[in-house]
Amino acid sequence: KEMRLEGIGSIAEANIWLPCFIEQFNQKFAKCARNSKNLHRPLSESDLELDDIFTWQEPRKVTKNLTLTYDKCIYMLEPTELNHKLVGLY
Numbered sequence: 001k002e003m004r005l006e007g008i009g010s011i012a013e014a015n016i017w018l019p020c021f022i023e024q025f026n027q028k029f030a031k032c033a034r035n036s037k038n039l040h041r042p043l044s045e046s047d048l049e050l051d052d053i054f055t056w057q058e059p060r061k062v063t064k065n066l067t068l069t070y071d072k073c074i075y076m077l078e079p080t081e082l083n084h085k086l087v088g089l090y
Helices: 011-029 047-053
Strands: 067-070 073-076
Touching: none
Parallel strands: none
Antiparallel strands: 067 073
């Protein structure tokens, strides 16, 4: 809505306008923390562990013909040596 009110009609115009808007928005809504001490815990997980943490995972069984079902859809895996090792596994 803000862009429409400013008469912005292209991505280039929006990119020019955006920094000014963000500055005004932050002045209007930003709040200082009650405690200025940094209370964030250090990140102990590796990037690979974070990939697992932030991934939606559901068990599926791979059939002999290299298919699996998810959300009423059947998916067919490529017939590679690695995929054949997945047959029968969840």
